[in-house]
Amino acid sequence: MPKYVLWGNYTTDVLEKRTPYRQAHLDRLAQLQASGNLITIGPTQDLTKVFGVYQAEDEAAARQLVEEDPYWQHGIWTDYDILEWIQAF
Numbered sequence: 760m761p762k763y764v765l766w767g768n769y770t771t772d773v774l775e776k777r778t779p780y781r782q783a784h785l786d787r788l789a790q791l792q793a794s795g796n797l798i799t800i801g802p803t804q805d806l807t808k809v810f811g812v813y814q815a816e817d818e819a820a821a822r823q824l825v826e827e828d829p830y831w832q833h834g835i836w837t838d839y840d841i842l843e844w845i846q847a848f
Contacts (some may be wrong), residue, residue, distance in 0.1 A: 761820035762798065763847055765811040767839030773806050780829040796824055799846060809836060817844065 770776055777784070791797035791813075800811030810831075821841055824844040830836045 760795075760814050760816065761821075762844045763813045763815060763818065764844045765800070765809065765813060765821075765839055765841050765842050767809040767825075767836045768801065768838050769807055769809060773802075773835060776833075777830065780833050780835060781828045785833075791824065793795075794810060810827055812844065813841075820823045 788797060788800060796814055798812035798814060800809065802809050813821045813824050815824060815828075818841065825831055825836075825839060825841065828836070831839075
């Protein structure tokens with residue numbers, strides 16, 4: 760199954776704004792990882808960007824995985840790019 764790299768941006772004041780959605784976000788990520796749809800995800804040190812690697816049937820399915828996340832739905836992630844990734848190693 761193809762892999763897709765996510766690069767996205769966080770809203771300003773992310774630590775405060777994410778609080779109501781954090782547990783739902785983490786629970787969903789754990790489910791996606793258990794199902795094999797999420798390889799890894801996390802913020803940059805400065806909390807301005809998010810990086811992730813998803814596994815999905817196609818780009819539309821990968822975008823759906825991103826857009827079903829509580830952080831996307833509530834504006835914690837403000838925009839994103841997703842590209843199919845070829846894992847060399």
